[in-house]
Amino acid sequence: MSPHVPLPTPLRQASPVLLFASLCCWLLLAAGSEGLPSVALCSPSPTLVTAGAAFSTIYGLSATAMLAALFWILMVAAMTAPQLAQPISQLRLRSLVQRRGRSAGLFAAAYLLVWIAVGPILLAVPNAMTVLAQATALPAFVIAVAIAVLWQAAPLRQGMLNRCHRVPNLSAFGAAADRDCIRFGLTHGLLCTAICAPAMLLPLTAPAFHLPLMFALSVALQLERLAPPRPPRWTWRILPGQAVVPVLFRWIR
Amino acid sequence: MARVRKDVWQLPAGDKTLFWYGEAIRELQTRSITDITSWWSLAAMHGIDRQLWIDLGYLDASVTLPFDPDALGFWNQCQHGSWYFLPWHRAYLAAFEAILLDVIVKKGGPADWALPYWNYDPTKPDTLKFPTAFAPELLDDGSKNPLWVKERYGRRGNGVISIRASDIPVSPLWQEPEFFNEPQDLPTSFGGTRTAFSHGGSGAGLLEQRPHGPVHVLVGGTKEGTDPDIAKNNGLMAMFETAGIDPIFWLHHSNIDRLWESWLTVRRHPSDPADAYKNPTDTDWLNEPAGQFVMPRPDGTTFTTTAAKVLNTKAPELNYEYQDISVPGQQQVLAARLGRLGVAPTDANNLAGAMTMAAQKSTELVGESSAAIRLAATPTDARVQLDSAATGKLSAKLSSIRSLAPASAAPAPDRVYLVLENVTSTTDAGMFDVYVNLPKDANPAQHPENHAGVLSLFGARAASQAGGPHAGAGLTQTLDITDIVDAMHLSGQLNAQAVDVKFVPQTPISAGSKIDVGRLRVYRQSR
Structure with missing residues (x-):
């Protein structure tokens, strides 16, 4: 029997282990961003071409590049680990006991792989926006806000968020079980990047507030991930997790 | 003195309860759907599909509707697949009853009128018949x-509305001590899964799964010779969007509400948790979702309520009680099970009394089907592959029961569930018998001991829409197959590599229907 402790949903559904992992990553990131200013973490590459170069550098063997890749992974882990509590608990329920660790590991690896693959693309977008900013005479941050707001309001995005609540259809046995866990991780990763990436343009285009913005964003996106599904329609409820905030507020009060 | 909701099958000769119900219905049906106290708006609160209502002749296409019929709000508010199923429907019925009572009193009827209930009691075959007063099209005059x-x-x-005792089992309700389950666990609880405010979803509790769902489907059904995939061919009761139009709907839900009151009186077993057979004390359930249970008053205004405000039916706001909330068929199930598992009859009662709950609830996968199963108009066979390590563990635990000392404070033996997950469908009006481990070529009807239960598709269509709020996740239904698995264990069949499952349709299914069970899973649970 699990105790029925009255906690607000965002806290109850969080996994202490994943929250702790996330916190450690945030601390390392905070320490790293002060001590290692030379690491090109999340700093825009000048063009798509150099973004490609950055990509190859990240996967190259130079120590700085390795560090950059490590920091990218740290950032992804810091921002997304708490959001994996729900899918991992659903995955564990649908895995044979002896396979639970393996299933969760394959899922997490596949999920991380998606983020590693989209990293260079995300890093290149702000440069495209700089070009756009020059062409339109608008600040890049304003363009980023406009894109993020439009995406937050879009029914397609709500549809993707709803899909995150779908329970995974996983095989239990053999290679099919491994394949399904990997597929679940890849699907979840793709949904997450598509849902979150436009909002992530905000810290990318505001380097001065990079880390605090990222932190605020990851809390907001986590609240949004826990919010119940809604019919996919254009909406004014564009602040991530705004529906959950009153619940949290009432609980604190 | 609270008003008494009476059993429709026990109304004395000359009783006027149904007469006044009919009088109130006549009055409310003359009101326009734009009036929130009309019969039509009350039904639309449960669900509405504008085109379907027009097709069926219940809505004039020229009327400008006061609410968006496609939006979830004051209309389309019903709570299914959720731990709010019971409190929301109680608040809904109470608001409905208050509006009817207002009309009845104004017409000179009794001030203590209360909505009756249809107690389809599996132990009394006569009560399974459709209440007579609802059947004829015309009255004597x-x-x-x-x-x-x-x-x-x-x-x-x-x-012909025929309900079998096996369609509407209630004894499993008395075996389930927990009101709700967490979303990361199987939906095995009495009242449903912890969810947000949820119009349809996959977390239905036992009461919502059965008898609630089958009664909807077996009354509604599909017009003979027509396609159940076309909504207008189905009976009103078979769909969220039309159920509230049928006067029997309210007596059905009155009984569901009554079964909740009955459940609260079930005797707690020593091995049950402290909150067994009690309502949740969780504030998420009691006080949330703030402002979203919106109900109409007889004067046409609205008010918001919560689960916490509807727990005491005798409180002045609700002011009702049921004629009878006794629990039929409450037996010493655990002691009987221990006896079957080899404990001496003289020791079984003592052991059942001494057993304690497990230190921690644990749910483990035992087996799974390899792919989705498409159900058809003819019986469909499926196979669940079993994990030998898991069945070995289960077998060992069941065998160990025999050697327990009579006063042993061991946890109760595991229960086993067949879970039908991601059940998607193009129709709501379907129902299947589910058999487990049926002998080869056997006639299912002759093997009630292998009958795991029924799968009803009430609500499946909405839960299957890929663009809907549930992203097409479908329904989840849970069948307790503990007794079947015990029998397999005793006959040495539990070491088999697979177990067979057979779905036998109980309603007409068309060749074009797409009814899929995404996965079949077998779980064991200790608690």
Whole structure:
């Protein structure tokens, strides 16, 4: 029997282990961003071409590049680990006991792989926006806000968020079980990047507030991930997790 | 003194309860759907599909509706697949009853009128018949019977409403001590899964799964010879969007509400948790979702309520109680099970009394089907592959029961569930018998001991829409197959590599229907 402790949903559904992992990553990131200013973490590459170069550098063997890749992974882990509590608990329920660790590991690896693959693309977008900013005479941050707001309001995005609540259809046995866990991780990763990436343009285009913005964003996106599904329609409820905030507020009060 | 909701099958001769119900229905049906106290708006609160209502003749296409019929708000508010199922429907019925009472009193009827209930009691075959007063189209004086609607097609589509005891089991309800389960666990609880405010979803509790769902489907059904995939061919009761139009809907839900009151009186077993057979004390359930249970008053205004405000039915705001909330068929199930598992009859009662709950609830996968199963108009076979390590563990635990000392404070033996997950469908009006481990070529009807339960598709269509709020996740249904698995264990069949499952349709299914069970899973649970 699990105790029925009255906690607000965002806290109850969080996994202490994943929250702790996330916190450690945030601390390392905070320490790293002060001590290692030379690491090109999340700093825009000048063009798509150099973004490609950055990509190859990240996967190259130079120590700085390795560090950059490590920091990218740290950032992804810091921002997304708490959001994996729900899918991992659903995955564990649908895995044979002896396979639970393996299933969760394959899922997490596949999920991380998606983020590693989209990293260079995300890093290149702000440069495209700089070009756009020059062409339109608008600040890049304003363009980023406009894109993020439009995406937050879009029914397609709500549809993707709803899909995150779908329970995974996983095989239990053999290679099919491994394949399904990997597929679940890849699907979840793709949904997450598509849902979150436009909002992530905000810290990318505001380097001065990079880390605090990222932190605020990851809390907001986590609240949004826990919010119940809604019919996919254009909406004014564009602040991530705004529906959950009153619940949290009432609980604190 | 609280008003008494009476059993429709026990109304004394000359009783006027149904007469006044009919009178109130007549009055409310004359009101426009734009009036929130009208019969039509009350039904739309449960669900509405504008085109379907127009097709069925319940809505004039020229009327400007006061609410968006496609939006979830004051209309389309019903809570299914959720731990709010019971409190929301109680608040809904109470608001409905208050509006009817207002009309009845104004017409000179009794001030203590209360909504009756249809107690389809599996132990009393006569109560499974469709209540007589609702059946004829015309009354003795030749006027239209307000309790009648034509769209009740029954099990086979010919208008005969036949319900079997096995369609509407209630004894499993008395075996389930927990009101709710967490979303990361199986939906095995009495009242449903912890969810947000949820119009349809996959977290239905036992009461919502059965008998609630089958009664909807078996009254509604599909018109004989027509395609159940086309909504207007189905009976009103078979769909969220039309159920509230049928006067019997309210007596059905009155009984569901009564079964909740009965459950609260079930005797707690020593091995049950401290909150066994009690309502949740969780504030998320009691006080949330703030402002979203919106109900109409007789004067046409609205108010918001919560689960916490509807727990005491005798409180002045609700002011009702049931004629009878006794629990039929409450037996010493655990002691009987221990006896079957080899404990001496003299020791079984003592052992059952001494058993304690497990230190921690644990749910483990035992087996799974390899792919989705498409159900058809003819019986469909499926196979669940079993994990030998898991069945070995289960077998060992069941065997160990025999050697327990009579006063042993061991945890109760595991229960086993067959879970039907991601059940998607193009129709709501379907029902299947589910058999487990049926002998080869056997006639299912001759093997009630292998009958795991029924799968009803009430609500499946909405839960299957890929663009809907649930992203097409479908329904989840849980069948307790503990007794079947115990029998397999005792006959040495539990070491098999697989177990067979057979789905036998109980309603007409068309060749074009797409009814899929995404996965079949077998779980064991200790608690």
